[in-house]
Amino acid sequence: MNETEALSSHLRTVAVEAALAVAPDLRAAFRSRMDVQFKRDEHDPVTEHDRRAEERIRHALLGKVPDSTVVGEEGGRLEGSGRISWYVDPIDGTANFAHGLAFFCTAIGAVLDGRPVAAAVVDPIAGHIFSADLSGARLGDRPLVSTGTAQxxxxxxxxxxxxxxxxxxxxxxxxxxxxxxxxxxxxxxxxxxxxxxxxxxxxxxxxxxxxxxxxxxxxxxxxxxxxxxxxxxxxxxxxxxxxxxxxxxxxxxxxxxxxxxxxxxxxxxxxxxxx
Missing domain, CATH: 3.40.190.80 (D-Maltodextrin-Binding Protein; domain 2)
Known part of the structure; x- marks a missing residue:
């Protein structure tokens, strides 16, 4: 494993840990009464849980990679001095989350020198932990292979x-x-x-x-x-x-x-x- 691959593996671990850190709160909030606001229009909702989860994820990422840049859907871009940029969607599928439809996730990706090199996508309701680095993709500890029909x-x-x-x-x-x-x-x-x-x-x-x-x-x-x-x-x-x-x-x-x-x-x- 070369230096880039080792860094990619480390970033995958950091991303998974950060996404899992907010999963219990999202499960607890799901199908509860919540305040829903809107950004561009009524098709673009945001909740207090989006903002709270993103803030917690940002602190977790910077705690492990302190010089990195964090780009979040809710908080915008926090510039760092290092080579790593994180792209964070604390709740991808906010409308589903707010309405009680169990199809949403937390997504965290790491970019190194302009290239995505590590990923975590956590479905807190189904308990699915998708992750990837330069060695491959996984669901939990099982390798992912993207196969299906040809037609x-x-x-x-x-x-x-x-x-x-x-x-x-x-x-x-x-x-x-x-x-x-x-x-x-x-x-x-x-x-x-x-x-x-x-x-x-x-x-x-x-x-x-x-x-x-x-x-x-x-x-x-x-x-x-x-x-x-x-x-x-x-x-x-x-x-x-x-x-x-x-x-x-x-x-x-x-x-x-x-x-x-x-x-x-x-x-x-x-x-x-x-x-």
Missing amino acids: ESRALLITGFPNSRELASGDPESAARFAGLVSRYGTVRRTGSAALTLAHVAAGWSDAALGTTVNAWDVCAAQLLVGQAGGTYVPFGGDPGWDQPCYLAHTRDLLPTALREFTDWYTTRAAGTDR
């Missing part, structure tokens, strides 16, 4: 497209493109948590995932899980790099013809909008 007509796709803002844009193609995915995939679901959805792709519980309005903290950890489990993660829709606002992901077995057609259309549409 889209039999596959399970999870997507958040189109969301309310995309529909509000008035582009008639949005609904038609979603209908096309529904007709070509065996099953299509909308789950509301990009990080947990991608963890399910890494585990082979979903064959494919498609997102078009995500942030870096949504996907930093989970994309490493998919790749290290042998699946495919493709960022698109923005400047080159891992933190683009759109993604498609799938198991190593799937032939994603419809998804590739979608990304070609979406990229072309975005380029036309920019002109």
Whole structure:
């Protein structure tokens, strides 16, 4: 194991410990009465538990890697002097959490020199601990292998497209493109948590995932899980790099013809909008 791999392994351990530190509080708060506020609009909720969990995670990360940068969904960017940047989503799937739907997670990813190298995605209700470093991906202590069906007509796709803002844009193609995915995939679901959805792709519980309005903290950890489990993660829709606002992901077995057609259309549409 070289120096980078050893550091990656250490960062995975730190990420898992930080995510697990807030899991008991999230389980205790789940399906309780809570104050829900909104950021951009009614589709973008936040609770006191998001803010409290992020603060605790930030302290845990800086306690182990004190010179690192922490980028959180709620607290913004806290700049450090070191090479490590953490991307933290304390509750990915806040709307689910606030409504009592058990599909949300805590996601923590570590980036070294511009590359995700360690990840933790913890589902506090199911008790699933997904993690990855440069040696591979795991569910608990078991290696993850992203396998599934090869045919889209039999596959399970999870997507958040189109969301309310995309529909509000008035582009008639949005609904038609979603209908096309529904007709070509065996099953299509909308789950509301990009990080947990991608963890399910890494585990082979979903064959494919498609997102078009995500942030870096949504996907930093989970994309490493998919790749290290042998699946495919493709960022698109923005400047080159891992933190683009759109993604498609799938198991190593799937032939994603419809998804590739979608990304070609979406990229072309975005380029036309920019002109």
